Amino acid sequence: MSAEDNPTAVPVGAVLEASKAMLLKQLYAIFTQPVNGLGPVFANMEEHLNFQIGLEKEGVMFAAGPMWTDDGESWEGDGLVIVRATSREAAIAIAERDPMHKAGARAFRVRPWLINEGTVTVKLDYSSQTFSMA
Template identity: 35%
Template sequence: MPKWEEYKAHARERGALALELFIVESTPSADGPPVPDVLPDHLAYQWDMEIAGNLAFAGPLSDLSGDLMEGTGMLVYRAESLDEARAMADGDPMHKTGARTYTLRRWLINEGSLSLSVGLSTKSVTLR
């Protein structure tokens, strides 16, 4: 199995995007304060992370059936290293207070597409 940096270099050599981001899966904890109590501070932290350019995407995940919202969320960070991404996750009030725990992984984006439409007169933005 190749090491991460070897795989990333190989992906670049073959012409893939090889954009490294960091995925945080954040799960409610049974031991911490209730998630709704920490939500305002969490959202303010995410706002600051987005303004700083460190938060690419964030939002809730469904359960495995796709029908229920069980409080698990996913965040996608832009960072220079796994350690920097870990510091960002540790700084989130959800994790600092123990309301949630998290797992952190590197994510290498190689393929895909993103469409953005900005309506000037309608002042609308559509992301697909």
């Protein structure tokens, strides 16, 4: 939806100005959903996960995973992938390389996402050489 389609939309510049003291880290959210049921999704799952792990190792992947139904009780095949990219077009190119999308098992849309607030807590135990995230 563009600003012309939504009379309550605020120009990006105004948001950037209002949050100029914050992180202002631009990432891209890839929303992905099944096109023709879960059969094709499961048929492409191994290649898809290997692709995702590759993005992670390259430093492109910020986070990814399945999205449960609103009640948290099941999965209808939807997923969310957050990537580091130089532009929306570059993020689209990343999504197009995903075997899940290449096979037509899922469709996707890409939206810019600006990180301003939040925290990540990592606990590292030297003695056991283990870590956990809160």
